[in-house]
Amino acid sequence: MSFHFYNSKSGKKEPFLPKDPNRVKIYSCGPTVYNFAHIGNIRSFLFVDILRRALRSEGYILDQSMNITDIDDKIINASIEKKISIEEITAPWTKAFFEDLESLNIQKLEHYPKATESINDMVDLVHRLQANGLVYEKDGSLYYSIQKFKGYGELSKIDVGGMKSGVRNDADEYEKDDVRDFVLWKNQKSEEEKAWDTDLGKGRPGWHLECSAMIRKVYGSGVDIHTGGIDLLFPHHENEHAQSEGAFPDEEFVTTWLHCEHLLVEGEKMSKSKGNFFTLRDILEKGYDKKQIRYLLISSHYRSKLNFSLAKLEEAKQALDRIQTTLFRILESTGYVYETFETPDVQNVKAKISNTKIRSALTDFENGFCDDLNLPKSLGSMFEFIKEINQSYDKNLWNGNDHSELIYYFQFVDSLLGVLSFEKETPAFSSDEENEINGLIEERALAKKNKNFARADEIRNILTSRGILLLDTKEGITQWKKVQ
Structure with missing residues (x-):
């Protein structure tokens, strides 16, 4: 079945026609490893996973990359502040990133290039840009002159008409619509800063340079699909496009650009000051299941804003229970005897279905995700x-x-979807244990009523030690669940 994707560059839905179906080249902007990924980041990583699973289910063979940004302004500043190396800053967060992927059943990609392992590739790219007359030097740093690149603004549709020549921006990240020449190579400002001694001078790469160089390093060319959050469209992806096609003007850098929309929390942008900032681990600590989280974050269209809330996690659980209950009903009818398939071979499942109703239902399911990953x-x-x-x-x-x-x-x-179980479930607790737990919860409620808060806290701690999370509702009812 053929795919159609909404291409950010053309602004319309187009048929997906990779140059080589046996090597579909996809690059996705990955994490900056200076903290835990928040759920907005997690949504974009899950979007990449759905794209991967969808293409593989239709028989495409993928060569996919996601970069690890392990050098940028935030990392440098943290390194200086804590007086430790950038490697000591980034190593634990890189480990946490892969743990989060595993928690949410996100498939591993073929490549995870690191910025710090690609410095020579960045230097080579700057040399090509210099040879093509797109670079100038100021105070020891090297900048990309966007007025000299004819196609600047094509991707993000940003207006560069009023830009003054030579206006520069040294920051890795800056505000939308702030159109300036961007830094390619930053001159080392102090001995405390991590720097590389190259023929460009002693310094470090600008953030925008990193992805262009890593794509070239992995593929030796452009890619079929480039993905990222909508917040990266400008300036990051616009600058990537300018760098790559400025260095290799006879090549198309990216055929299809896909951008995942923002995630909101209770209708507002996530902010630590508002108290609505969540990492994956924050939500897991509240007792929610990994499958609930995965299902909620993939169940809306990637080009629509997702309004996250804990109440919606409960709705996700109800939806999952409905699917899983039906599946268990089918499995029980077969005595849990069934043929298994690896994900790359799952397209062969279609050939095994002869029942017209089932085949039609499977086609309807395919039609949805082949239409620009329309999971709803x-x-x-x-x-x-x-x-x-x-x-x-x-x-x-x-x-x-x-x-x-x-x-x-x-x-x-x-x-x-990557959320279902095909194995018979075993109860977390026996009926006697459940009765004991419910008895303790009743005793706790009575203790609270009698203002014996010490006993109430003691009971909560007893249950917590047994892996049981208590959820006190607004209605005064206490629910409980086993923490995964």
Whole structure:
């Protein structure tokens, strides 16, 4: 089945036609490793995962990269402030990044290039830009002259008409619409700053230079798809485009640009000062399940703003329970005997489905995600089919091979969603243990009523030590769940 993607550069939906279906080259902007990734970052990483899973489910072979930015202004400043090396700053956060990916069942990519391991490639790119007359020097630093690049602004549609020649910006990140020449190579300002001694001078790369060089390092050319958050469209991706096509004017840098929209929290931009800033670990510590979080963050269209809330995590749990309950009903009918498929081979599942209803449902699911990764459309078709599945089970209308083919359908679905279980669940606690837990919760409620807060806290601590999280609702009801 063919894909259509909304290309940020053209501003319209286009058929996806990679140069080589057996090596689809995709580059995604990754983390700056100076802290835990927040859930807005996590959403963009999950978007990359859905793109990967969708293309693989249709038989494409991918060669995919996500960079690790381990040198930039924030990292340098933290290194100086704490008086430790940038490697000591970035190593634990890089480890945490990969742990977060694993927690959310995000598939590993083929390449994770690091900026600090690509300095020579950055120097080579600057030399090409110098040879093409696009670079000038000021106070020991090297800048890209955007007025000398004819195509500047093509990607982000930003107006450069009123820009004054020679106005520069040294910061790695700056405000939207702040159109200035950007720094390629920063002269070392103090001995405390991490620097590399090159023929460009002793210094370090500007942030925008890094991705262009790493793409060239990994692929030796441009790429079929470049992804990132919408906040990177300008200036970062505009500058990448200018650098890469300025250095290699006869090559197209990126065929298709895909940008993931912002994540809001309770309708507002995330901010630590507002108390609505969440990392993945913050949410897990509140007792929410990894699958709930993954499902919520992938269930809206990547080009739509996602309004995150803890209440929506509960809605995600209800949706997952509905899918999982239906799947377990099917699995029980087969005695949990079914054929398994690896993700790259899941397209072969389609050939094993002969039931016209199931085949039609699978096609509807595909049509959704092939249309610019429209997961809401795919999920809508799936829930309609779940309703039909259960109605047919109630009437004993499924028989023979149908049960296995229904499992194949859900295997195909989960090759994209990555949230379902195909194994029989075992209760976290026996009925006696559940009765004991409920008894302790009742005792705690009574202790609170009698203002015996010491006993109430003691009971909470006892339950916490057993991996049980208590959630006190506004209605005065205490719910509990086992922490994953």
